[in-house]
Amino acid sequence: xxxxxxxxxxxxxxxxxxxxxxxxxxxxxxxxxxxxxxxxxxxxxxxxxxxxxxxxxxxxxxxxxxxxxxxxxxxxxxxxxxxxxxxxxxxxxxxxxxxxxxxxxxxxxxxxxxxxxxxxxxxxxxxxxxxxxxxxxxxxxxxxxxxxxxxxxxxxxxxxxxxxxxxxxxxxxxxxxxxxxxxxxxxxxxxxxxxxxxxxxxxxxxxxxxxxxxxxxxxxxxxxxxxxxxxxxxxxxxxxxxxxxxxxxxx
Amino acid sequence: xxxxxxxxxxxxxxxxxxxxxxxxxxxxxxxxxxxxxxxxxxxxxxxxxxxxxxxxxxxxxxxxxxxxxxxxxxxxxxxxxxxxxxxxxxxxxxxxxxxxxxxxxxxxxxxxxxxxxxxxxxxxxxxxxxxxxxxxxxxxxxxxxxxxxxxxxxxxxxxxxxxxxxxxxxxxxxxxxxxxxxxxxxxxxxxxxxxxxxxxxxxxxxxxxxxxxxxxxxxxxxxxxxxxxxxxxxxxxxxxxxxxxxxxxxx
DNA sequence: ATTATTTTGAGCGAATTTGAGCGCCTTTTG
DNA sequence: CAAAAGGCGCTCAAATTCGCTCAAAATAAT
Numbered sequence: 001x002x003x004x005x006x007x008x009x010x011x012x013x014x015x016x017x018x019x020x021x022x023x024x025x026x027x028x029x030x031x032x033x034x035x036x037x038x039x040x041x042x043x044x045x046x047x048x049x050x051x052x053x054x055x056x057x058x059x060x061x062x063x064x065x066x067x068x069x070x071x072x073x074x075x076x077x078x079x080x081x082x083x084x085x086x087x088x089x090x091x092x093x094x095x096x097x098x099x100x101x102x103x104x105x106x107x108x109x110x111x112x113x114x115x116x117x118x119x120x121x122x123x124x125x126x127x128x129x130x131x132x133x134x135x136x137x138x139x140x141x142x143x144x145x146x147x148x149x150x151x152x153x154x155x156x157x158x159x160x161x162x163x164x165x166x167x168x169x170x171x172x173x174x175x176x177x178x179x180x181x182x183x184x185x186x187x188x189x190x191x192x193x194x195x196x197x198x199x200x201x202x203x204x205x206x207x208x209x210x211x212x213x214x215x216x217x218x219x220x221x222x223x224x225x226x227x228x229x230x231x232x233x234x235x236x237x238x239x240x241x242x243x244x245x246x247x248x249x250x251x
Numbered sequence: 252x253x254x255x256x257x258x259x260x261x262x263x264x265x266x267x268x269x270x271x272x273x274x275x276x277x278x279x280x281x282x283x284x285x286x287x288x289x290x291x292x293x294x295x296x297x298x299x300x301x302x303x304x305x306x307x308x309x310x311x312x313x314x315x316x317x318x319x320x321x322x323x324x325x326x327x328x329x330x331x332x333x334x335x336x337x338x339x340x341x342x343x344x345x346x347x348x349x350x351x352x353x354x355x356x357x358x359x360x361x362x363x364x365x366x367x368x369x370x371x372x373x374x375x376x377x378x379x380x381x382x383x384x385x386x387x388x389x390x391x392x393x394x395x396x397x398x399x400x401x402x403x404x405x406x407x408x409x410x411x412x413x414x415x416x417x418x419x420x421x422x423x424x425x426x427x428x429x430x431x432x433x434x435x436x437x438x439x440x441x442x443x444x445x446x447x448x449x450x451x452x453x454x455x456x457x458x459x460x461x462x463x464x465x466x467x468x469x470x471x472x473x474x475x476x477x478x479x480x481x482x483x484x485x486x487x488x489x490x491x492x493x494x495x496x497x498x499x500x501x502x
Numbered sequence: 503a504t505t506a507t508t509t510t511g512a513g514c515g516a517a518t519t520t521g522a523g524c525g526c527c528t529t530t531t532g
Numbered sequence: 533c534a535a536a537a538g539g540c541g542c543t544c545a546a547a548t549t550c551g552c553t554c555a556a557a558a559t560a561a562t
Contacts, residue, residue, distance in 0.1 A: 002304070004303050004308040005269070023538095023539095031521090032520070032521045032522080034520070038519090038520085053538095054529090076268070076269070079267060082266075086266065087263070108262075108309055109263070122376050125399075126313050126377070126399070129396055129399055130396065132396075135393070137391070138389060138392060139405075140390050140405060141389060143380065143387040148376075148377070150388075150391070154388065154391060154409050158405050161405075254509080284511090284549090285512075286509085288551095289509090289510085503562100504562080505560100505561080505562070506562085507559080507560070508559070509557080509558070509559080510555105512553105513555105515550105515552090516550080516552100517548100518547105518548080518550080519546105519547080519548070519549080520546080521544105521545095521546080522543105523543085525541095526539105526542100527540070528538085528539075529537085530535105530536085530538090532534090532536095
């Protein structure tokens, strides 16, 4: 295992558990305690975590950090989900997407494709800025601080003027009976418009999102859609969706 | 296996896993470690990945913004110009701005103000993301790679629906006879709309911009406007503008 | 078919990383 | 409060990886 991978897994564990011991990491990652301690020192130098006696803990002010805790949770799963969805996109497609953490993990795969993309998220725009083969359009609108996504009537109107081939959205809750949900009503509404305007809908959701029902409703029921998730999603969780005729892709 | 195919597989593995070791790739692709290392070097040269000891990791494309302060010419002047313009903005104003390097230097001084701002530039949005007191709206539109600004009919339409108090734009060329100019025609046009929609126009231009005439015309003639520049701008350069009744503020 | 060019794999010294050992220090526990 | 336990910083040797050269192999050109 190379250093970068250990660093990533340390941050991922940290995001999940809040604190980690060098001992435990050593056992989990199969590296000596000395190496783990060196890694922790490296990451502490980058302010990605706080070094503590015996291990490390999450930094206090998450906002200013290079590694967002939410981005690091279930990172490996999100990568696989994103890569799988990205690999299935065909050249020439017109894509719409938001800025969820799983959607972000899709971007490395679409960088080599030739397509057009409209997004509400400045993160996505930034990440694809250098990519020659992808034409990026921003919806515009009011900027939400928490997610760096744009919402409101401007975003909505932009989307209504575009014929989208595939809408790819990450959701915070997916439930066969209660539909797709998220935290912010404004974002939910923009996502809903995206779904309405799209010929095809792909949903990215890691296993932790299944059965979750959150306040803001994107879609009250799931109809035609492809759901991408990880192998951590049980058959029992996937079955209700498949009964609705929805394709569930587990990677 | 041909080289292009290996490159493709390496990038695809990287998208899936986030990091890869040369060892693992060698086994998976059936090529020697030496060849894999050469491939990684090639891809690193194209900035498609980051070479690390023992393998490679995904690149982060977010830190290569054109507004890197280190690369900026006349930085000190731009800071003074931006600070002066920012200081003159009153609370409650509705501002429009682009994303020029000088405009970026204005942002620190508007952090503490309470105002609304519409911008074409994702950098501005990103910079003000954490600022509670400033409500940020993005115009949306097609993303220009070089400047990270949005242009086109979407940006234009957003601006046409807003009554702007002050439009603050950085220009690449300012000349009393030939007007305001910049490099990109698309950006020039969006800036023109911004000027039309604004009750007041403030122009930020360091001394190097005076007398410059560039291909894309923002405004063929300068009418009512305030020009902010540095003390490096000579009286001779400022006089023609002042003769037109334009206020030139040198800081 | 033969020659020229490019690509690949292996070998080797240099550089980097890793893991273990050993006093010293911090935390815990009785 | 003192002793024990565990963690830290440090050094050093072993293990890996790197950069480089060179010959074999594959590919392209004549």
